Amino acid sequence: MSAFLVHLMRHGAPQTPGLLLGRTDAPSTPGGIAACLERARALPFDALIASDLCRAARAAEAIGEPRGLPVALDPRWRELDFGDWDGLAPEHVERPAMAAFWDDPDANPPPGGERWSALTARVDGALAAIPERNTLVVTHGGAIRAALACLFGFEQRHLWAFELPYAAVVSLRIWPGAGRTAQIAGLQA
Numbered sequence: 114m115s116a117f118l119v120h121l122m123r124h125g126a127p128q129t130p131g132l133l134l135g136r137t138d139a140p141s142t143p144g145g146i147a148a149c150l151e152r153a154r155a156l157p158f159d160a161l162i163a164s165d166l167c168r169a170a171r172a173a174e175a176i177g178e179p180r181g182l183p184v185a186l187d188p189r190w191r192e193l194d195f196g197d198w199d200g201l202a203p204e205h206v207e208r209p210a211m212a213a214f215w216d217d218p219d220a221n222p223p224p225g226g227e228r229w230s231a232l233t234a235r236v237d238g239a240l241a242a243i244p245e246r247n248t249l250v251v252t253h254g255g256a257i258r259a260a261l262a263c264l265f266g267f268e269q270r271h272l273w274a275f276e277l278p279y280a281a282v283v284s285l286r287i288w289p290g291a292g293r294t295a296q297i298a299g300l301q302a
Contacts, residue, residue, distance in 0.1 A: 118247045118298060119240075119285045120156050121257045124169040125149045126279040132202055134168070135195035135226065135255075141168045141279075146175050148280035149251065152301060156282065158182075158249040162239075164190040164256065173251040189239035192253035193218070196226025218269065229269065232256070237263040245289045257283055264295040278302055 125145020127134060141149075149172040163173035165186040173184040198206050206223075213221035218229040236259040243250070258272040264285065277283070284299035 116286045116288045117245050118157065119243055119287055120153075120158060120247075120249045121260055121283045121285065122149060122152065122172075122249060122251045123254050123257060123277050123279055123281045124164075124166075124172050124251060127168050130279070132200055133195040133198045133206070133223075135192045135199045136166075137200045138166050139168055139200075141172060145279055146172050150175055152280045152282055153249060156249060156284075158247045160244050160246055160248040161185065161251075162187055162190065162243065162248060163251040164188065164192070164253060166191055166253075169251045169253065173249075176249065176251070187239055187242070189235040189242075190250060190252040190256050191235075193229070193232045193255040193259075194223075194227035196223040198223040198226065215273065229259075233259045233262050236260050240264070241293075243287075257281075260285075261297075264293070265297075276302055 125141040125148050127139045127141055129139065153176045161173055161177045161182045162185045163169045165188045170186055177184050203211055214223060222228045232255060236256050240260055240263060254277045257277055258275065261267050262272060282301040285295050286298040287293060287295045
């Protein structure tokens with residue numbers, strides 16, 4: 114069995130950074146898309162997948178066009194749904210509720226939002242569907258952290274320790290088959 118690379122890229126900076134953007138379909142800035150293009154330039158990949166939200170999809174389309182690669186949109190790569198908090202700045206959420214969420218997002222999901230376990234379940238399904246060839250996935254910070262939880266068993270408190278700025282890339286080497294094994298092959302922040 115031969116390993117293949119999966120590059121998980123966080124979308125470029127949105128027009129209003131710092132908000133809890135889950136299902137909100139906020140576009141990236143032109144500079145955010147340019148940062149993704151620059152980051153992708155040296156990455157080896159033969160397939161291109163993206164979240165269907167425009168801040169990820171538009172960057173993937175810009176990356177794929179010069180390579181002649183179509184983009185497969187997959188909603189399983191969306192960000193965590195922040196429910197009633199979606200589109201708000203964290204400081205506009207009651208401090209105890211926000212702290213409880215960061216401490217345990219599965220036990221304390223946003224009102225009307227998604228539990229962490231639901232995010233990891235859908236990202237795990239998306240990971241399993243990746244073709245066994247070098248692939249770039251343009252997605253969101255929460256989905257990247259969920260992928261790391263699925264592949265490596267990281268706990269929440271460990272995942273929050275990863276800084277994932279806009280256009281960051283986490284490269285993974287994955288060996289297919291039963292018991293899917295992986296290693297972190299690189300991080301470009």
